[in-house]
Amino acid sequence: MAHIDYYFTPLSPFTYLAGSRLEDMAAAHGATITYKPIDIMALFAATGGTPPKDRHPNRQVYRMQELERRGKLSGLPITLKPAHWPTNAAPACYAIIAAQNAGTGDVGKLAHSLMAACWAQEKDIADEKVIKECLTAAGFSDDLTSTGLLVGAEVFAKNLEDAVAAGAFGAPFYITDSDQRFWGHDRLDDLQAHLEGRI
Template identity: 60%
Template structure:
């Protein structure tokens, strides 16, 4: 069974636009996915990237055009100026980490619900009430919002170190652990699909 380490940021529009395609690909090939939320701003700093706030206006304008095009292409609603962005990724990331450890709920659904909250629902994913609501809706104990703080903080930091060591530098980023093949971006999921088919 192939294994995919999935590095992403809960405020990432490109992770949002990946939708459920990773999970569909993994199911088709019997692959396992480990969800590894990271602080993308720190990942950019560590790997030569540029934070959005520091990017040239031309790059940000093009980013907006691409987001609009992909949103239309994938038929996924996306607000180019969400009410809560930038947003602290730590609380939602801690909740995902705690839920992954606890098991028993819909983890992919939880991940996607946080991404959708930012880009399609204008919800604040750093808000405790929103986090509890998303946990409950995905079949997890809402108390994980509090119970998972220590393990969440510890794992969140470790995920960043692992991302740097593994060669990830943006999001979404998919690494097939058996082969070391890396795929950056929701527009590379077809390549991931083909790679898994060839294993």
């Protein structure tokens, strides 16, 4: 059975635009997923990346055009300049980690609902109320925002170390148990081909 370590942040619009494709292909191929939310700015700093606001204007213009195109192609609604972006993603990431540990609901649905809250619904994913709503909708207890805080913080820090050690440098980043690495939602077709044994 294949396994995928999934490094991501709810702050990434391209991760949001992947929708549920990762979960769908994992289910189709009997693969398992470990969700590893990360501090994307810390990952950039550790691996030579540049935050969007510090990129050359040419790259910033291209990014906005690409987001608009990818939004239309994905069929997912997206706000190109959300009211609450960037924000502190740590509380949402802690909740995802706590939910994965709890194992009682749908982690993929939780992660995507938090991204949708940011990128489509103009909500602040640092707001405990928003996180609680997403937890409940995905089948988890909303008290994970408090009971999972300590473990969430510890694992969140370790996820960053794991990401750097494993070779990740952006989000979304998918790494299989055979150390095949795929960066970006636009590489999900390649990941699928790998799972099918075609590459």
